[in-house]
Amino acid sequence: MIFLTVNHLLSSNEFKKRLSRCYNEVHRELYGVGVTQLRIDAAGESMILFLVKHQRVTALRALEENYPELKQSVDAALHQEFKRIFRKKLTDELNLPVTGVLRDYDPGTGWASTIIISE
Numbered sequence: 001m002i003f004l005t006v007n008h009l010l011s012s013n014e015f016k017k018r019l020s021r022c023y024n025e026v027h028r029e030l031y032g033v034g035v036t037q038l039r040i041d042a043a044g045e046s047m048i049l050f051l052v053k054h055q056r057v058t059a060l061r062a063l064e065e066n067y068p069e070l071k072q073s074v075d076a077a078l079h080q081e082f083k084r085i086f087r088k089k090l091t092d093e094l095n096l097p098v099t100g101v102l103r104d105y106d107p108g109t110g111w112a113s114t115i116i117i118s119e
Contacts, residue, residue, distance in 0.1 A: 006042040006118060009096075016040050018094055023050060023114070026086045030078055031057050036110075043115060046099075050114040056107065064107075079103050083114075090116065 009015050024034050037053035063071035083101040090096040100117040 005045045006048055007045065010040065010042050010048070015094075019048070019050075019090075022089045022093060023052070023086065026082060026089060027052075027054070029085065030082055033057065046118050048116040048118065050112075050116070052112045052114065054105070054110050054112055056110060060107075075105070079105070086114070086116075 019040055020038050023038060028034050031054075033055045035052050035054055037051075039051045041049045041051075043049040060071055060074065063074065083103055087098045087101050090098050096116070097119040098116055099119050100115075102115040102117070103112065105112040
């Protein structure tokens with residue numbers, strides 16, 4: 001069996017498009033909106049880095065002022081769901097062996113980073 005590095009996989013524009021499509025589909029499914037910018041890069045031989053500009057979800061913005069603890073809990077739950085669904089989608093649709101998914105979001109700027117760790 002031949003194992004390909006992340007750099008090799010990402011040298012294919014078609015593979016990058018498929019990764020982008022997967023990310024955007026999961027984001028739309030959970031948040032109801034797509035992303036405005038998306039950049040995909042290799043981070044070493046086994047990690048894929050997604051840098052993404054998101055639209056702020058109106059419902060979460062509405063919770064920020066009067067219910068900050070609830071908003072934080074909802075954000076955390078949505079991040080966990082995103083990671084679970086995204087991992088499954090990458091494994092099922094792209095046959096990408098995913099060891100881990102790390103994700104962070106800065107609501108002030110709308111930028112998020114997601115790191116996929118592959119075997």
